[in-house]
Amino acid sequence: MKTAVISGGSGLVGKALTKKLIADDFHVVILSRSYHDNEENISYINWDKEGWEQQMPKADLLINLAGASLNKRWTKEYKKEILKSRLGSTKKLRYYLEQSGDKPYFVNASAVGYYPTTKHLTFTERDVFTPHNFLSEVVCRWENETNAIKEMGIEVACCRFGVILSNEGGALPVMAKPYQFGIGGNIADGRQVLSWIHIDDLTKAVLYIYEHRLTGIFNFTAPVPATQSDFGRALGKAIHRPHWTAVPRPVMNAVLGDQAVMVTEGQRVLPERLLTEGFTFDYPEIQSALNEIYSK
Numbered sequence: 001m002k003t004a005v006i007s008g009g010s011g012l013v014g015k016a017l018t019k020k021l022i023a024d025d026f027h028v029v030i031l032s033r034s035y036h037d038n039e040e041n042i043s044y045i046n047w048d049k050e051g052w053e054q055q056m057p058k059a060d061l062l063i064n065l066a067g068a069s070l071n072k073r074w075t076k077e078y079k080k081e082i083l084k085s086r087l088g089s090t091k092k093l094r095y096y097l098e099q100s101g102d103k104p105y106f107v108n109a110s111a112v113g114y115y116p117t118t119k120h121l122t123f124t125e126r127d128v129f130t131p132h133n134f135l136s137e138v139v140c141r142w143e144n145e146t147n148a149i150k151e152m153g154i155e156v157a158c159c160r161f162g163v164i165l166s167n168e169g170g171a172l173p174v175m176a177k178p179y180q181f182g183i184g185g186n187i188a189d190g191r192q193v194l195s196w197i198h199i200d201d202l203t204k205a206v207l208y209i210y211e212h213r214l215t216g217i218f219n220f221t222a223p224v225p226a227t228q229s230d231f232g233r234a235l236g237k238a239i240h241r242p243h244w245t246a247v248p249r250p251v252m253n254a255v256l257g258d259q260a261v262m263v264t265e266g267q268r269v270l271p272e273r274l275l276t277e278g279f280t281f282d283y284p285e286i287q288s289a290l291n292e293i294y295s296k
Contacts, residue, residue: 001025001026002026002027003026003027003028003058003059003061004017004021004026004027004059004061005028005029005030005059005063005104006018006030006031007047007063007065008064008066008089009030009031010032011069011169012166012199013065013109013161013164013199013202014065015168016166016168016199016203017063017065018030020203020204020207021061021207022041022042024207026061027042028043029042029043029057029059030043030044030045031047031052032047033046033048034046053096053099053100056096058102058104060104061104061107062093062097062104062107063106064107066086066089067085067086067109067142068081068085068086074134074257074258079134083138083141086142090149094145094149097152098152103153105157106155106156107156107157108142108143108146108156108157109161110139110142110158110159111135111161112160112161112221112267112269113135114139115267115269116129116132116136117133117261117265117266117267118268119193121268122268123269123270124219124270124272125216125272126272134258143217155215156215156216157210157214158217159220160217160221160269161197162194162197162221162269163195163196164196164197164202165197165198165199166198166293170199175235176235176239178245179232179235179236179239179242182241182242184232184241184243184244185232185244185245185246185247186228186229186232186243186247187228187249187263188252188264190227190228191229192227192228192265192266193225193226193227193228193267194228194231195219195221195225195268195269196286196289197220197221197222198222198281198282198283198289198292198293200283201222202220205218205220209277214273217273218271219269219270219272219273219274220271221270222281222283222289223271223281224286226286228266229243234290235290237290238287239294
């Protein structure tokens with residue numbers, strides 16, 4: 001049986017990956033910041049405690065998802081926590097790998113916030129940018145932390161997640177709330193592009209790049225991005241609710257502050273490398289993705 005270690009395993013992506021990995025005959029070890037009883041095919045290590053490294057198994061796959069949630073108001077102090085938590089977890093794992101000499105396949109989470117916001121341009125992994133706002137600075141510094149891991153001769157993949165669609169958590173339940181009350185509609189002008197991915201395609205893609213030993217940067221986004229307006233109409237159709245209102249940009253800025261950029265602006269990001277490497281999406285278009293999620 002293969003072994004996968006996940007930091008940040010209690011979040012939306014971590015839980016989905018754990019289920020997928022167990023189905024693929026992995027034993028999963030979750031690095032947690034609190035005590036948990038072990039379960040069938042799942043072990044827990046409290047990596048806030050001294051000596052956690054001695055409990056680590058020899059892993060085939062190491063997945064770093066740890067980081068403070070982006071779904072809280074971005075105060076000055078919380079911005080520091082968003083950055084610190086991501087850099088800190090990667091440094092901690094790097095130090096462990098240096099000391100242990102283990103060489104698992106290493107997956108580091110990242111985000112499409114690396115790319116500039118635009119309504120007209122399309123980006124792939126070939127496009128390179130310097131930081132241009134808070135999110136892009138976080139992503140650049142987070143990905144740069146993996147360079148030292150690569151230098152150890154470890155295979156590293158950085159996965160830039162788009163908006164992850166699942167009814168188990170993340171952004172979608174929040175985005176669906178206005179529709180459930182019958183007041184869903186455009187945010188700002190609705191033309192901002194949403195680069196998204198179904199949670200099942202995300203977990204499938206992680207296993208795919210591991211099995212094919214693919215390294216480097218990967219955009220984890222569906223091949224057909226959607227404007228916010230198109231997304232809203234598809235969501236309304238999936239849950240049988242109207243899409244008719246409009247929330248002006250200044251209102252979102254007032255309510256969310258700097259965090260408003262996540263819903264009032266967007267980027268058209270394509271998964272060029274996944275497609276080139278032969279990965280097949282089960283949910284390439286927004287309507288089929290939302291229909292599947294809300295059919296459960």
